[in-house]
Amino acid sequence: MVSVTDLRTMYEQMVTARHYEERLVDEYLVGKQPAFDISAGPIPGELHLAAGHEASGAGVCIHLRDDDTVTAPHRPHHIAIAKGVDLKRMTAEIFGRKTGLCRGKGGHMHLFDPDVNFACSGIIAQGCPPAVGAAMAAKKRNTDAVAVAFLGEGAIDQGGFLESLNLAAVHDLPVVFVVEDNDWAISMPKDRVTDVQNGAQRADGFDMPGVRIDSDDAMAVYEAAGEAVMRARDGNGPTLIEVQVHRRMGHFMGDAEGYRPEADIDRAKQRDSIERLAEDLRSHGVTDDELDEIRERAHERVEEVISWAKEQPEPDPEEAYENVFTNPPAQAATDGGAAADAPGDAGETGGDN
Amino acid sequence: MATESRDYTEATETDRELTMSRAMVEAIAWEMRENEEVFYMGEDVADYGGIFSSTTGLLDEFGRDRVMDVPISETAYLGAAVGAAQAGMRPIAELMFVDFFGVAMDQIYNNMAKNTYMSGGSFSVPMVLTTAVGGTYNDAGQHSQTLYGTFAHLPGMKVVVPSTAYDAKGLMHSAIRDDDPVVYMFHKRLMGLGWMPSPPGPKTGVPKEDYTIPFGEADVKRPGDDVTVVTLGLHVHRAMEAAEQLDDDGIDAEVIDLRTLVPLDTETVLDSVRKTGKLLVVDEDYQSFGVTGEIVARAAEGALDDLSAVKRLAIPDVPIPYARSLEDEVNPGTDDIAAAVRELHE
Numbered sequence: 001m002v003s004v005t006d007l008r009t010m011y012e013q014m015v016t017a018r019h020y021e022e023r024l025v026d027e028y029l030v031g032k033q034p035a036f037d038i039s040a041g042p043i044p045g046e047l048h049l050a051a052g053h054e055a056s057g058a059g060v061c062i063h064l065r066d067d068d069t070v071t072a073p074h075r076p077h078h079i080a081i082a083k084g085v086d087l088k089r090m091t092a093e094i095f096g097r098k099t100g101l102c103r104g105k106g107g108h109m110h111l112f113d114p115d116v117n118f119a120c121s122g123i124i125a126q127g128c129p130p131a132v133g134a135a136m137a138a139k140k141r142n143t144d145a146v147a148v149a150f151l152g153e154g155a156i157d158q159g160g161f162l163e164s165l166n167l168a169a170v171h172d173l174p175v176v177f178v179v180e181d182n183d184w185a186i187s188m189p190k191d192r193v194t195d196v197q198n199g200a201q202r203a204d205g206f207d208m209p210g211v212r213i214d215s216d217d218a219m220a221v222y223e224a225a226g227e228a229v230m231r232a233r234d235g236n237g238p239t240l241i242e243v244q245v246h247r248r249m250g251h252f253m254g255d256a257e258g259y260r261p262e263a264d265i266d267r268a269k270q271r272d273s274i275e276r277l278a279e280d281l282r283s284h285g286v287t288d289d290e291l292d293e294i295r296e297r298a299h300e301r302v303e304e305v306i307s308w309a310k311e312q313p314e315p316d317p318e319e320a321y322e323n324v325f326t327n328p329p330a331q332a333a334t335d336g337g338a339a340a341d342a343p344g345d346a347g348e349t350g351g352d353n
Numbered sequence: 354m355a356t357e358s359r360d361y362t363e364a365t366e367t368d369r370e371l372t373m374s375r376a377m378v379e380a381i382a383w384e385m386r387e388n389e390e391v392f393y394m395g396e397d398v399a400d401y402g403g404i405f406s407s408t409t410g411l412l413d414e415f416g417r418d419r420v421m422d423v424p425i426s427e428t429a430y431l432g433a434a435v436g437a438a439q440a441g442m443r444p445i446a447e448l449m450f451v452d453f454f455g456v457a458m459d460q461i462y463n464n465m466a467k468n469t470y471m472s473g474g475s476f477s478v479p480m481v482l483t484t485a486v487g488g489t490y491n492d493a494g495q496h497s498q499t500l501y502g503t504f505a506h507l508p509g510m511k512v513v514v515p516s517t518a519y520d521a522k523g524l525m526h527s528a529i530r531d532d533d534p535v536v537y538m539f540h541k542r543l544m545g546l547g548w549m550p551s552p553p554g555p556k557t558g559v560p561k562e563d564y565t566i567p568f569g570e571a572d573v574k575r576p577g578d579d580v581t582v583v584t585l586g587l588h589v590h591r592a593m594e595a596a597e598q599l600d601d602d603g604i605d606a607e608v609i610d611l612r613t614l615v616p617l618d619t620e621t622v623l624d625s626v627r628k629t630g631k632l633l634v635v636d637e638d639y640q641s642f643g644v645t646g647e648i649v650a651r652a653a654e655g656a657l658d659d660l661s662a663v664k665r666l667a668i669p670d671v672p673i674p675y676a677r678s679l680e681d682e683v684n685p686g687t688d689d690i691a692a693a694v695r696e697l698h699e
Contacts, residue, residue, distance in 0.1 A: 069436070101475070102473035105470055112468070112473070112476055119472070123463060126432075126463065129431070129432020129460055132429060132432070137437040140392065159428055167429040167430060170424060323470045323473055325532075326532040326533050327533055329569050329616030330569065330616075
C-alpha cells in the first residue's frame with residue numbers, strides 16, 4: 001500500500017517537473033522571437049519538454065535508490081528530477097554553462113549525474129543496452145541494485161530495445177524497461193508504425209512480464225513499478241512496463257504540430273496526472289493548503305535553480321579540448337591537441353549536492 | 354604491479370615463444386586473476402574459445418560468469434559493456450569480425466567513445482573492444498576489412514593494432530588497465546592459428562610476467578637510412594621481408610610499426626623522415642581518407658622541408674574481393690612494398 005509520504009513526494013516531483021518545463025518554455029523563447037531561430041537565445045539547441053509525462057518518472061523513481069541506474073531518452077527532465085539529479089547543475093547544463101553537469105558538453109539530451117547514476121541520450125532506444133550493462137554489473141557484484149531504462153513508444157520498434165529485452169531476459173538481469181507512450185513519435189502516431197497497440201506485449205516474445213498502464217495515473221505506475229523493481233531486486237529478472245502519458249507540448253520547442261488534430265491536443269491537456277494525484281492526496285486527507293504549500297515550494301525551487309543557472313559562466317573555449325579521455329595520451333599536443341588536460345574534478349561547481 | 358615497457362630485442366631473447374593469440378590470452382587471464390571486475394563477453398568466446406582463439410582456455414579457469422557467451426546481438430552486448438564500464442567494471446567485449454561494426458556502431462561511437470566527453474569527464478568507460486581484422490584468406494568484402502581508419506577517425510577511442518606476440522601481450526595489459534575505451538584490433542593472419550598459418554615474425558619471445566607497452570610509442574623494427582616505411586599489423590611483416598630483399602640491393606629501409614593509431618606516435622615518424630627524406634606508408638585499410646593520408650599529412654605538417662618523395666600503398670578504394678587473384682591484386686604484397694621503396698629511392 002502506498003504511503004501518504006510517498007504520494008506527497010511524487011506530487012512534489014511532478015509539480016516541480018511541470019513547472020520546470022513551463023519555465024523553460026519562457027527561457028527558451030528569449031531571443032528566439034518573433035522569427036524562431038533555434039540557435040539564438042540563452043538556451044541553445046533543441047529542447048524536448050516532458051509536460052504530461054510526469055506520472056511515469058515519479059511513479060517509477062520513487063522506488064529507486066541512488067545506486068540504482070537510470071537511463072533516459074531525449075525527453076528526460078521529469079525523470080531526472082524524480083531520480084534526484086542535481087537540479088542546479090542540470091539547469092546550468094541546459095543553459096550551456098561551465099558549471100553544468102557535463103561542463104557544457106552535453107546539453108539537455110545528454111545529462112550525466114554519477115552521484116545518482118543517471119544518464120540520458122539523444123538516439124532512440126540508445127540507453128537500453130547500457131542499462132542492461134549496469135544491471136549486469138550489479139548482478140556480477142552481488143548487489144541488489146537495479147537499472148531502469150526509460151524510452152518512448154516510438155522506440156519499441158528499435159533493434160537496440162528488442163536486443164536489450166532479450167539479453168536482459170536470457171541472463172535474468174535486474175532491469176525494468178519503462179515505455180512512455182505519449183501517442184506520438186514526433187509526427188507519427190503509434191498505429192502507423194506498429195500493429196501492436198499495447199507495447200508491453202513486446203515482452204511476450206522474450207518470456208518476461210509485460211504490464212501496460214492505460215490511465216496516466218501516478219498511483220497505478222507506483223504499483224506496477226514497485227512490483228517490477230522488487231522483482232528485479234530479488235533476482236527474478238526484468239519486466240517491461242508501458243505507461244500511457246500525454247504530450248502536452250510539441251515534440252520539441254518550435255514544433256507547430258501541424259500534423260496533430262486539435263482534439264488530440266485538447267484531450268492531452270484534459271488528462272492531467274497531476275490533478276489526478278492531487279485528488280488522491282485529498283482522499284488521503286491532505287488539505288488544499290498543504291497542496292498549495294507543496295506547489296509553492298516546487299515553484300520556488302524551480303525559480304532558484306533557473307536564476308542560479310543563468311548566473312553561471314560559459315565554459316572557456318579551451319575547455320573544448322578537455323575530457324576526450326579520462327587518461328589523456330601524454331603526447332596529446334601532437335595528436336590533434338585533444339584532451340591535453342588531467343582528468344576532470346567535477347567537485348567545486350556549487351550545485352545542489 | 355606493472356613493469357616498464359621492455360626493449361623488443363630483450364624480449365626476443367626470452368626462451369619462451371608464443372603465438373599472438375596465446376600472448377593475448379595470457380594477458381587477459383593475468384588481469385582477470387588480479388581484478389575481479391574484469392570479464393570477457395562475446396559470441397563463441399566461452400566453449401569455443403573465440404573463433405580466432407582470442408579466449409582459448411579462459412572458460413575453464415574463470416567460468417561462465419566471467420567468460421560469457423552472448424546472443425548474436427552486438428548492439429545489446431557492446432552497449433551493455435558500456436553500461437558495465439560506466440558502473441566501474443572493466444569489461445572486454447569482442448566483436449567477432451570488425452566488419453560487423455555496422456550493426457552496433459551507435460553503441461560504439463555514440464556511447465562508448467563519447468560518454469566521457471559528453472559527461473564532462475564525470476563518467477569513464479574503461480572497456481576493451483577486441484575485434485578480428487584483416488584479409489588474405491579470401492573471405493570477401495564483409496569479413497576481410499581492417500577499418501583501422503574508421504575507428505581511429507572517430508574521437509574518444511584509443512586504437513591498438515599489435516603485430517607481434519610480445520606487443521599483443523603488453524598492449525593488452527595496457528588496454529585493460531586503461532581508464533578509457535580501447536579498440537584492440539588483432540589481425541587474424543597473425544594469431545598463429547593452425548588453420549590460417551601466420552608468416553614468420555608474429556611468434557616471438559614473451560616474458561611470463563606481466564608488462565605494459567605504453568600507447569603512443571611506435572616501434573622502429575628495422576633502422577635504415579634510405580627510405581622510411583610506416584605501417585602496422587600484418588604489413589609490418591611484409592615490410593620487414595621487403596626490407597631484407599632491398600638490403601641485398603643496397604637499399605636501406607627503415608621500418609616503423611605504429612602499434613597504436615590513437616594515440617599516434619608522430620614524433621617517431623618525423624624523426625625517421627627527417628633522416629631519410631622519403632616516406633612510404635603501407636596500410637591494409639582503404640586508401641582514401643585513411644591511415645596513409647593521415648601519416649603523409651603529419652609528415653608534411655612536421656617535416657615538409659625534409660621530404661623529397663612520398664608514396665602510399667593501401668587497398669585501392671574497392672571492397673575486398675573474394676577470388677585469390679583479385680584479393681592479391683588489391684592487398685599490398687611484399688613485392689609491391691619493395692617496388693615502391695625502389696621507386697622512392699631512385
